Amino acid sequence: xxxxxxxxxxxxAMTAVLMTGCGSGNGSADSGSTADGxxxxxxxxxxxxxxxxxxxxxxxxAESADDAQAAGGEGGTLKIGGIGPLTGSAAVYGIATxxxxxxxxxxxxxxxxxxxxxxxxNFQDDECDAEKSVNAYNTLKDWGxxxxxxxxxxxxxxxxxxxTAQDNIFQLTPSGSAVDCVANPNSFRVCFxxxxxGAASAQYIGEHSLATKVAVIYDSSDxxxxxxxxxxxxxxxxxxxxxVATGAFTADNKTDFSVQLQQAKDAGADLVFLPIYYxxxxxxxxxxxxxxxxxxxxGCDGLDGILGVENFDATLxxxxxxxxxxxxxxxDDLTVSFVTTYNEKFGETPNQFAADGYDAIYTIKAxxxxxxxxxxxxxxxxxxxxxxxxxxxxxDGLTGxxxxxxxxxxxxxDPKAVVIKDGVYTAM
Amino acid sequence: xxxVAHLINGVSLGSVYALIALGYTMVYxxxxxxxxxxxxVIMIGGYVVFVTVSGMGxxxxxxxxxxxAVCTVLGVTIERVAYRPLRGASPLAVLxxxxxxxxxxxxxxxxxxxSDTKAFTNxxxxxxxxxxxxxxxxxxxxxxxxxxxxxxxxxxxxFVKRTKIGRAMTAVSEDKGAAQLMGIxxxxxxxxxxxxxxxxAAIAGVLLCSAYPSLTPYTGSMPGIKAFVAAVFGGIxxxxxxxxxxxxxxxxxxxxKAYISSQLSDAIVFSILxxxxxxxxxxxxxxxxxxxx
Numbered sequence: 001x002x003x004x005x006x007x008x009x010x011x012x013a014m015t016a017v018l019m020t021g022c023g024s025g026n027g028s029a030d031s032g033s034t035a036d037g038x039x040x041x042x043x044x045x046x047x048x049x050x051x052x053x054x055x056x057x058x059x060x061x062a063e064s065a066d067d068a069q070a071a072g073g074e075g076g077t078l079k080i081g082g083i084g085p086l087t088g089s090a091a092v093y094g095i096a097t098x099x100x101x102x103x104x105x106x107x108x109x110x111x112x113x114x115x116x117x118x119x120x121x122n123f124q125d126d127e128c129d130a131e132k133s134v135n136a137y138n139t140l141k142d143w144g145x146x147x148x149x150x151x152x153x154x155x156x157x158x159x160x161x162x163x164t165a166q167d168n169i170f171q172l173t174p175s176g177s178a179v180d181c182v183a184n185p186n187s188f189r190v191c192f193x194x195x196x197x198g199a200a201s202a203q204y205i206g207e208h209s210l211a212t213k214v215a216v217i218y219d220s221s222d223x224x225x226x227x228x229x230x231x232x233x234x235x236x237x238x239x240x241x242x243x244v245a246t247g248a249f250t251a252d253n254k255t256d257f258s259v260q261l262q263q264a265k266d267a268g269a270d271l272v273f274l275p276i277y278y279x280x281x282x283x284x285x286x287x288x289x290x291x292x293x294x295x296x297x298x299g300c301d302g303l304d305g306i307l308g309v310e311n312f313d314a315t316l317x318x319x320x321x322x323x324x325x326x327x328x329x330x331x332d333d334l335t336v337s338f339v340t341t342y343n344e345k346f347g348e349t350p351n352q353f354a355a356d357g358y359d360a361i362y363t364i365k366a367x368x369x370x371x372x373x374x375x376x377x378x379x380x381x382x383x384x385x386x387x388x389x390x391x392x393x394x395x396d397g398l399t400g401x402x403x404x405x406x407x408x409x410x411x412x413x414d415p416k417a418v419v420i421k422d423g424v425y426t427a428m
Numbered sequence: 429x430x431x432v433a434h435l436i437n438g439v440s441l442g443s444v445y446a447l448i449a450l451g452y453t454m455v456y457x458x459x460x461x462x463x464x465x466x467x468x469v470i471m472i473g474g475y476v477v478f479v480t481v482s483g484m485g486x487x488x489x490x491x492x493x494x495x496x497a498v499c500t501v502l503g504v505t506i507e508r509v510a511y512r513p514l515r516g517a518s519p520l521a522v523l524x525x526x527x528x529x530x531x532x533x534x535x536x537x538x539x540x541x542x543s544d545t546k547a548f549t550n551x552x553x554x555x556x557x558x559x560x561x562x563x564x565x566x567x568x569x570x571x572x573x574x575x576x577x578x579x580x581x582x583x584x585x586x587f588v589k590r591t592k593i594g595r596a597m598t599a600v601s602e603d604k605g606a607a608q609l610m611g612i613x614x615x616x617x618x619x620x621x622x623x624x625x626x627x628x629a630a631i632a633g634v635l636l637c638s639a640y641p642s643l644t645p646y647t648g649s650m651p652g653i654k655a656f657v658a659a660v661f662g663g664i665x666x667x668x669x670x671x672x673x674x675x676x677x678x679x680x681x682x683x684x685k686a687y688i689s690s691q692l693s694d695a696i697v698f699s700i701l702x703x704x705x706x707x708x709x710x711x712x713x714x715x716x717x718x719x720x721x
Contacts, residue, residue, distance in 0.1 A: 089644075091544060220691050248691045252650060255640040258437035259685040266430040279545045283642050286547070290556065292565050311482050311547040 075116030076375025080105070080364065081140035082123035082357075083133050083160060084152030089279055090128040092305035093353045097152045097174050098123040099346050100357030103338065108361065114368045117375045119361070126151060130159035137163050145169065146375075146382055147368075149360050152353065154178035154194070154224045161187045168380040170387065172364055174356035175301065178223045182409030186383050188390050190360045190399065192325065193410055194224060197300045198231030200415045201273065201323050205298060206239030210321070211271030213244045215264030217257065217284060218275050220248040228275035228300055244269050249280075257284050258291065265293045274299040278306040285316040296321065304351045307423065320420045325399035326352035327418045327427040338398055349424065352399065359397035366393045433564060434686045435679060440570035442678020444639055446577045447632040448655030449662065449670035451625040454584065457665035458597045458621040461519070464526040465506060467652015468533035469626050473499045473633030474643050475537060478546055488551035496630040503626025504619055511622075512615060530649070537645035545644050548637035573635045580628060581671045588667070593620055601665075654681075657701040663714025672712060 082101055084094030105121045113119060122143055126133035133156035140148070148164055148171040151157040157176030164171040165184040173181050173189045177197060182189050192200065205211060216232065219225035229246075236243050244267035247260025261284065264272055272288075272295050274281050281303050288295065296319065303322045307314050328339050328349045338358060342350040364386075370393050371385035395403045400413030418425040448470060455463045473495045480491040510529050514522050554568040588594040599607040600617045608614050636651055637643050655674060662673025677697060685693040704711060 087542060087544070089545060248689075250691055250694070253690075253694055255642055255647075256437075256441055256682075258440070259434060259682055260690060262430060262433050262437065263686065266433075279642065282545075282547060283640070286641055290565075290567055292556075292558070309547050310544060311478075311549060313547075 075113065075118070077120045078114055078117040078368065078373070078375055079144055079146045080119060080121050080149050080361070081137075081143065081145035081147070082121055083126050083136045083140070083148065083150030083156065084123065085128035085156075086123070086125035088127035088129070090153055090277060090305075092278070092308045092351070093152045093175065094125070094128075096305075096351050096353035097357035097360075099342065100338075100350060100354030101149060101174070101361050103341055103345065103354075104358045104361035104365075108365055114365050115373060117368075117373075119365075121149070121361075126153075126156050128153050128156065130155045133157075133160050134163060141167070141169075146379055147364055147386070148172070149174065149357070149364065151176055154181055154227075155222075157181040157187075158183075158223070168383045170379075170383040172360050174360040175353055177301070178227055180223075185407070185409075186387055188363075188405055188409040188411075190356050190363060190397075190403075190411060191301065192413075192415060194227030195231040196410075197323060197415075198228040198233075198275065199235040201228070201275070201298065201300060202232050202235035202239050204323060204415070204417055205271065205273070206236075206241060209240065210298065211269075211296065212241050213267065213269045214241050214271050214273055215245040215247070215267060215269035216243060216273045216275070217247045217249070217260045217264070219250065219254070219277075219280065221250040221252075222276075224302065225276050232273060232275065241271075254280050255283065257287050260284075261288050261291060261293055264295070265291070269295060271296040271298055273297075274303060277302040278304070278309060281306055282309045282312045282317075285320070286313070289316050298322070300324075301352055304353065304425075307420065314423050317420045318423075321417055322420075322425075323415050323417050324352040324425075325413060325415060326350075326355035327416055328425055329427060334396070335398055351425070355398035359395065359399050359403075362397060363390075363393070363395050363403075366395050430686075434682050436564070436566055436570065438679035438682030439574065439675060440567060440639060440678070441682055442658075442675035443570065443573040443577050444632065444636045444651065444674075445655045445658045445678050446671045446674025447573060447580065447628070447635060448651055449659040449674045450577070450580055450584065450667065451628040451632065452652075452656055452659045453662075453664055453667060453670040454628070455621055455625045456659070457667070458601045459511075459618050460601065461511065461522050462526060462656070463511075463622075463625070464523070464652070464656075465529040465533055466625065466629055467648035467650075467655070468530045468537075469499050469503060469506075469629040469648070470633040470636060470652065471537060471643075471645060471648030472502060472533060473630035474548065474637040474647060475541055476630070477551065477634050477637070478548055478643055481551065482546075482549055488553075492551070492631065492634055495634060496627040499626040499630035499633075500623045503622040503629070507619055507622040512618075515615075530652075534645045534649070541645065545642050548641040548643045550638045550641060551634055552638050567639070569635065569638045573639065576631065576635065577671055577674070580631075581667055584624075584667050587624075593617065597621060654697060657697060660701060660711055661704050663711030666711070666713040669711055669713035 082098060084097050085091050086094045101121055105119045108119050122140060124136035124139055126136045133151050137160045148169055150173060151160050152175050154176045157173045158180045161171060161184050165186055171187040175191045176189055177191050177194045179193055216229060218229040233243060245263045247263055274297055299322045301324050304324055306317050339350060342354060367386045367389040371389035373382055373385060390405045391407055397403055403411050403413045405411055418427055451466050476495040476498045477491045480486040480494055481488055506529055510525050514525060552569040552572050556568050557566040588597055596612045596617045599612055600614050604614050658673040658677040659670045661677055662669030681693050681697050684696045
C-alpha cells in the first residue's frame, strides 16, 4: 500500500511539473474574444476607399461600414495581416504595434493608398505564444492576406517565418529581433537584430563611460535575451568596462532575483545590463530597491513598456536607460506629428513598438510602390517583387533616417539611447 | 557576508514554501489525498487581496481576512463538489481530479483577470532590518513570513493534538471506517481540514505575492509544486516536517543558484525530491506507520 502511494506521489509530481512547465511558459489566455475585438477595430480601414479624401479622422464612421469590405477602390485592396500579442505578458508591445500600424494605414489611405490600392490591416492576437501566432497566421490566410506585418516578438516571428517561406508570402517584422526572424529570403525586419542591440549596447556603455563594472541578468531560456547577451559579452571585451557578474534565469524561475542581484552587488557592479522583457525587469527593479542596491540599469527595446506595468511603482524606473531606435520627445516633424496623432487617438505617448509598427507599414508602402504591386497579383509574385524592391528602397522613418536593407533582411540605421526621467522617456 | 545574504534570501524563499507546505501537509495528513489545487487557491487568495487593496483601496488587514474567507469557501466547495464524490474511488482518480481542479482555477483566473502580470503591493509596510551598516538587509516581509509560519506550525500542532476536532482529524486519518463507528462525522472533519488548509493558502498567497510582487494566473503553480516537494522532503503529513522541509528547500535552491548555476536550481530541487524518496521515503520527520495485515 505504501509503495503504491509513493509511486503515485512521484508520478503525480512529475505530471504536475510537466504541465506547469507548459503553463507558465506559454502565458496563454483564452482570448478569442479579444482577438475578435481587435479585428473589428482594424477593419475600420476597410471603408477607407470611399472616404479616403475625407482623411483619417473619419475612420470612426467607417466602423459602421464593415460590410463594405468587398467593394474595393479602383486599384482594389492590399490586405496586410498583423500578428502580435494583444493580451498576455507582452501585450504592451502588440497593442502599440497595432496602433502605430493603424495610424500609418489611415494616413496612407487618406493620401490615396498604395498605387491606388486601399490598405486594409487585420491585426491578430498571438499572446506572445509561438503556437498561437501560427494559428493567427492561418486565420489571416483564410482572410486572404497578401503581406504579413509581424510578428511583434521574436519567437513568434520565427514560428511564422517558416510558414510564410512555405507559402511565399512577404513578411516584414516590425520588432522581431532574433537572428532567425529574417533567416528566410522573404522575411525582413524594421528593428535592430539582437546581436546588433547587444553590440551597440556594449559600445554605448563603453563610449559614454557609463560604468566600469557591469553585471548582466538575462533569461537563458529566451532566444531574444540570450542572443543579446552573447553579443554584448563578446563586444564587452573591446570596451573600457568589464563584466563582473552574470546571472541567468529561466522561464520557470523568474520571480526571485535576489541571488543574481546579490551577486551583482557583491561584485561591485555600478551598472546592471538587463537584456530582458519589462515584466521581469519591473520585478528586478523592485527587488533591487528593497535590498538597498542602488545602481544604474541599462536595457534594450524589451524594457520599453516598463512604465505600463499595472500597479508598478514608476519612480523605481527613474534613471533607467534603454537603447531604442525611437524617442517620443524628438523634435523632428515626423515624430511630433506621430506622437500628437497617437496621443489623440489612444491617449498615451507611443513607445518604440508603435514607431516600429508605423515604419513597417511605410516600408511596405515604399517597397510596394517600387515594385509596382497591384492587388490582383498572386502572393508569390508580390513576395518576389517586394523581396527585390526591399534592397533598393530607402525609408525615412520614425526609427531612423535613411534606413536601407540588404538581402539578408537586416536594416541599417543608428541606435538612440533614452533615459526615463520624471516618468517619461527622454533622449540622452 | 554574501554567503549570509544568500542564506537569508534562501530562508525568505523557504519560509514561503514552508507556509504553502503546511497547507499541503495538513490536507494530506488528514484526508490522505494530494490537493494539487492548493497552489491555485494561493493564487486566488493573492488576486482577492490585489483587487481589494489595489482596486478598492481597502485596509490590507481587512483584505487578508476577506481573502481567507473567500479561500475557505473555495476550498470547502472544491472538497464538496470535486473530492467528496470520489471518497471511495482509487487514489489515482482523486489525484487526476485535483490536477483538473488546478487547471480549472487557473483558467477561471485567466478569464476573470486576464493574463497580464499585475504588480502586487507589498502589504507588509514595516521597514527592513538593516545590519552591519546596511551591508545586510533582511526584508520585513521575510521576518513576517518566518514568524507567521512558526505561529501556524505551532498552532496547527496544538490544534491537532489538543482539540476535539483535531483528535477527530487524527482518528479519521488513521481509519475512516473505525472513526465513523466511533461517532465521528468523517465528511465534516475532512471539510474542516480543507477549510483550514485553504485559509492558510490565503495567508501564503498574500505573503508570497508580497515577497515576489508579480501576480499572474500561474503564480501559484510553481511555488505550489515546490512546496509539495518541501512537504515530501520534510515528511508528508508531518506538520513540523513541512516547515523544516520548506526552509531547507528554499536555502538549497538559493545556494545552488548562487554557487552552482542559476539555471540549474530547479533541476537540483527536483533531484532532491527523487533522492529523498529513494533514500528515505517517509521524509525527514515522516512517521513509519506499521500496516497491520
